[in-house]
Amino acid sequence: MPVGKTVRGVVEEMRPYGAFVGLVLNTTLDVLVGEDSKVRGFCPIDELGPPDARPSVGDQLAVRIMGVDRERRRITISVKMAEPQWHSPRESLAPRTVLRREPSDREAHALMGAMGF
Numbered sequence: 637m638p639v640g641k642t643v644r645g646v647v648e649e650m651r652p653y654g655a656f657v658g659l660v661l662n663t664t665l666d667v668l669v670g671e672d673s674k675v676r677g678f679c680p681i682d683e684l685g686p687p688d689a690r691p692s693v694g695d696q697l698a699v700r701i702m703g704v705d706r707e708r709r710r711i712t713i714s715v716k717m718a719e720p721q722w723h724s725p726r727e728s729l730a731p732r733t734v735l736r737r738e739p740s741d742r743e744a745h746a747l748m749g750a751m752g753f
Contacts (some may be wrong), residue, residue, distance in 0.1 A: 640702060645677065645699040647691045654680045655691065657699055657713060677701065677713035684715060696724040738745045 645657035659675045677699060684690045691697055698718035704711050715721070 639704060640701065641700050642700045642720070645691050645697055645713065647697065648676060648696045650690070650693060652681070654678055655684060657697070659699070659701075659711070659713075673713070677711040679715055691723060698722050703739045 642659040644729050646660065648658045649656040649657050655678070657679055659677055679699065697715060698721055699713040699715055700717040700719070702712045702714050702717065
């Protein structure tokens with residue numbers, strides 16, 4: 637676990653005392669790898685801002701890994717210490733609109749060429 641590093645997290649649970657955040661530790665080609673991993677960190681409630689501005693389940697946010705307790709199997713994270721800080725509400729994660737038409741012959745040929753066929 638890269639202590640001191642800022643990584644992407646997805647809020648999995650909100651509790652009165654803080655949030656459990658799934659950590660995304662690897663990315664490839666803009667595809668998230670590890671978002672469904674079992675690696676989670678805990679962020680205390682005082683790190684999450686005022687009640688009306690706190691993230692919700694499903695929101696993405698930047699978190700800094702502050703500490704790892706291997707014996708107790710706990711990871712402590714901070715939203716306030718993350719650099720750069722960002723928060724992406726779940727609504728912005730909606731799937732992109734898909735074009736519902738067949739590609740033209742020229743588009744298909746260009747795509748095949750780009751893929752090495």
